Amino acid sequence: MLDYSQTDIKFLPGVGPKKAEILNKEIEVFSVEDLLYYFPYKYIDRSRIYFIHEIDGNMPYIQLKGRITAFETFGEGRRKRLVAHFTDGTGFIDLVWFQGARFITDKYKVNSPYIIFGKPTLFGNKFNIAHPDIDPYINEEKRQTGLMPYYNTTEKMKNHYLNSKAIQKIIASAFSSVVRNLTETLPDEVIQTARLMSLKQAMRNIHFPENATLLREAQHRLKFEELFYIQLNILRYTADRKSKLKGFIFSKVGDNLHKFYEQNLPFELTNAQKRVIKEIRQDMATGEQMNRLLQGDVGSGKTLVALMLMLITLDNGFQAAMMAPTEILATQHYLSIKELLKGMDINIGLLTGSTKKADRERIHSNLLTGDLQILIGTHALIEDTVQFANLGLVIIDEQHRFGVAQRAKLWTKNVNPPHILVMTATPIPRTLAMTVYGDLDVSVIDELPPGRKPIQTIHQYDKKRGSLYESIRKQLKEGRQVYIVYPLIEESEKLDLKNLEDGYEHIKEVFPDYTVCKVHGKMKPKEKDAEMQRFVNYEAQIMVATTVIEVGVNVPNASVMVIESAQRFGLSQLHQLRGRVGRGADQSYCILVTPYELSADTRKRIDIMVESNDGFVIAEADLKLRGPGDLEGTQQSGIPFNLRIANLVRDSEILQYAREVAQNILDADPQLERPDNRILLKQLRKLSGNKYNWGLIS
Ligand code: ADP
Ligand code: MG
Secondary structure, X not given: OOOHHHOEHHHOOOXXXXXXXXXXXXXXXXXXXXXXXXXXXXXXXXXXXXXHHHOOXXXXXXXXXXXXXXXXXEOOHHHOEEEEEEEOOOOEEEEEEOOOHHHHXXXXXXXXXXXXXXXEEEEOOEEEEEOOEEEEHHHHHOOOOOEEEEOOOOHHHHHOOOOHHHHHHHHHHHHHHHHHHOOOOOOHHHHHHOOOOOHHHHHHHHHOOOOHHHHHHHHHHHHHHHHHHHHHHHHHHHHHHHHHOEOOOOOOOOHHHHHHHHHHOOOOXXXXXXXXXXXXXXXXXXXXXXXXXXXXOOOOOHHHHHHHHHHHHHHOOOEEEEEOOOHHHHHHHHHHHHHHOOOOOOOEEEEOXXXXXXXXXXXXXXXXXXXXOEEEEOHHHHOOOOOOOOEEEEEEEOHHHOOHHHHHHHXXXXXXXXXXXXXXXXXXXXXXHHHHOOOOEEEEEOOOOOOOOOOEEEEEEOOOHHHHXXXXXXXXXXXXXXXXXOOOOXXXXXXXXXXXXXXXXXXXXXXXXXXXXXXXXXXXXXXHHHHHHHHHOOOOOEEEEOHHHHOOOOOOOEEEEEEOOHXXXXXXXXXXXXXXXXXXXXXXXXXXXXXXXXXHHHHHHHHHHHHOOOHHHHHHHHHHXXXXXXXXXXXXXXXXXXXXXXXXXOOHHXXXXXXHHHHHHHHHOOOOOOHHHHHHHHHHHHHHOOOOOHHXXX
């Protein structure tokens, strides 16, 4: 049977090769089916006709029924405009065109009845509608009433007469033949249990909604389907991986952990740390390979958890590795872990980009003999030449800085893949976690070590420098240290660096009795480390920096974080920066400096920061304000974040439900072998051929 849905759109009436090419390039619509899945982004109610005398200042798009009494042209050259005086007997309104005057006066006649559609705006003391839609009134029967769909179009499309209305026309002309041939894409059983509309009905109502209720049902069905297949794919992939890969079994807790616990542990573990260690230990003892995400807000003590898990690994005769995103952070981990393991007979190595050749070679050979038990490093650690004797656990700190492909490299380090624990301080909203990290198990440290005072966050306008410096001076006098952070974004790098330099000079003048150091991303790693080290050693009391300090730096004596031009940072970035203070027992402060004039969204962001210290609250708010596509880590996740119709924030309930339905199906039929489920395999295969790289999810 000929599958009409796969027909090239260039064969559709009114399309042709030229327009087809534009649709290919601009919105990736190639086949009739693609066009069908190009959903409207909004609908406008065209059921009501207004009277001109009803019009007031803030109306949305409306319809009027009446006649043009005369055309008039005003202005010259580029400022020329055509005006049609329009009346319905209750008043007058002007219809205005800035282009295409000839076309309009040819097409529309004075004194013929028309339905016009557009948004009235007040111009001088008279209402007008610019570039209205006009339909002859005699077509009343065929006139689109009810909900009128709007399709996204690009500038280029519009230049080639492919506006929303044209798209609608093309869809309408192809519709009845495609729909007839559409095969259902969900099994009957799913349609029944989830009480969904059929695909045909959904397609009809998404493009030509009969009424608001049917539209909502159509949207629901299509959203469900989109989320359902993502979840089915993730869950299937996870199950598959679990059944294929054997994991090392860490059955015991031995000398290393016991000794550490009794002699070296510097403080009581928090309950959350204990719980998480237990969860992870159990996971590493099952015989399955662990793939787990450990979430814990900044300062929640993830390093200690990581260390104890590495000790368990050693106790079971394996090596452990820990990877950090930057050299500074890797070094800091190395030093603090070395300190924590003082007096214990454990070999630890540090491998980064700047490790000397001789050291590097020694590390390589000691890894192969198994003498080196713990290796800490940057991604130098996953370079091809590094081979382990028996790598049992890999811990990845702040994973969003590592691409998925880099993570995958770890698997080739052994015959069997090591257990993998990804640690992150960027709290991930639940809906996103279910999607981006859908195949990872999750552990959460939801408690900070005791004695920490919540950081006080203050919003300050940049005109009030005097009182800002007063607060800073007070803290400096008490022996505390201060960070001052400037934004650095690529487009305006030069300008930002100048801001940073100016800020640095200025701060030196304002605080002559203190030493100021400076760190930014353009410095060589060595210089950067040296400056950072001066701050760590209290040789410098103020650090002026860009966001390079965002990740992981631990200076408990620092109690003030000043963020300049805070309006230019995203919420999660602000939260990360704030997490650099409040690491000791002293009251800490985060001061967000902004201009007085702020957009509503920005003010909301700042308010959220002032009100909440909870990373999860902030992450949810961030997701709501920005949408998932912008969140860190999502671009590289391989997930189709340009979801066609579903929205990870608004449709989280549908997402949750779709996941349950998918899980139930897999529980009953893991390989999707039942005749009813064949349709699922077919769809999954079809989707995997799409531009989305499903295979990358890991
Ligand atoms: P993060 O989760 O941000 O990586 P760290 O592991 O760097 O946090 O820990 C932050 C600070 O808290 C460190 O100085 C660490 O020594 C300390 N810490 C960790 N666990 C505890 C605990 N149970 N009690 C007291 N302090 C702790
Ligand atoms: Mg950390």
